[in-house]
Amino acid sequence: xxxxVVIARxxxxxxxxxxxxxxxxxxxxxxxxxxxxxxxxxxxxGESVDALEEAITIIRELWDPEMRGGVRMDxxxxxxAGAKRGPAPAHDIGIWVGAYRPRLLRLVGRIADGWLPSLxxxxxxxxxxxxxxxxxxxxxxxxxxDPASVRRLLNIGTPSPSGGSGALSGPLTQWAEQLAGxxxxxxxxxxxxxxxxxxxxxxFGEEAAPAVRELVGTSRS
Numbered sequence: 519x520x521x522x523v524v525i526a527r528x529x530x531x532x533x534x535x536x537x538x539x540x541x542x543x544x545x546x547x548x549x550x551x552x553x554x555x556x557x558x559x560x561x562x563x564g565e566s567v568d569a570l571e572e573a574i575t576i577i578r579e580l581w582d583p584e585m586r587g588g589v590r591m592d593x594x595x596x597x598x599a600g601a602k603r604g605p606a607p608a609h610d611i612g613i614w615v616g617a618y619r620p621r622l623l624r625l626v627g628r629i630a631d632g633w634l635p636s637l638x639x640x641x642x643x644x645x646x647x648x649x650x651x652x653x654x655x656x657x658x659x660x661x662x663x664d665p666a667s668v669r670r671l672l673n674i675g676t677p678s679p680s681g682g683s684g685a686l687s688g689p690l691t692q693w694a695e696q697l698a699g700x701x702x703x704x705x706x707x708x709x710x711x712x713x714x715x716x717x718x719x720x721x722f723g724e725e726a727a728p729a730v731r732e733l734v735g736t737s738r739s
């Protein structure tokens with residue numbers, strides 16, 4: 519929907535203003551109705567994956583002012599004819615991709631820095647997460663990358679007094695056990711908590727997160 523050059527420069531500018539506090543999350547059109555509603559063009563699934571790959575290539579080249587000459591791409595979806603490079607971000611901005619279909623998952627493994635799925639989107643919960651993760655690994659191996667170098671964050675629900683919502687269930691102690699299992703079995707390195715309830719966020723940070731670290735540390739020791 520947005521031009522890759524604009525995304526690259528906006529992200530780099532925010533990164534400079536924040537002292538290196540920006541990461542970039544991208545997708546391949548999960549919300550086509552909303553995209554069309556504001557003038558975007560609906561793409562077929564394969565087209566959207568191709569467009570994302572072109573966009574990531576352009577963004578990375580824009581962030582590298584050390585390369586000579588302007589950025590050029592005569593792609594199927596994006597055309598860049600000598601765009602000036604820069605600004606360079608304050609740090610090496612990670613490009614994260616939300617992905618669920620096999621081809622896009624393999625793209626994550628080939629060229630992205632990280633994978634950002636939502637556990638609630640998988641049928642079978644962690645079993646579905648495991649199946650998807652194998653496609654990421656396949657993409658990384660095909661590109662001669664270490665699959666472990668592709669970081670994995672998990673979008674999760676919000677804990678509540680009734681025992682939680684979304685894909686994780688039960689009290690916070692049970693959330694901790696489930697998240698520790700996701701870390702140990704599927705390489706999840708962190709999670710993004712949904713919602714904005716300050717009490718729920720505080721409880722998660724004070725109770726669940728330390729419990730996850732302890733369970734993982736004990737298992738690995």
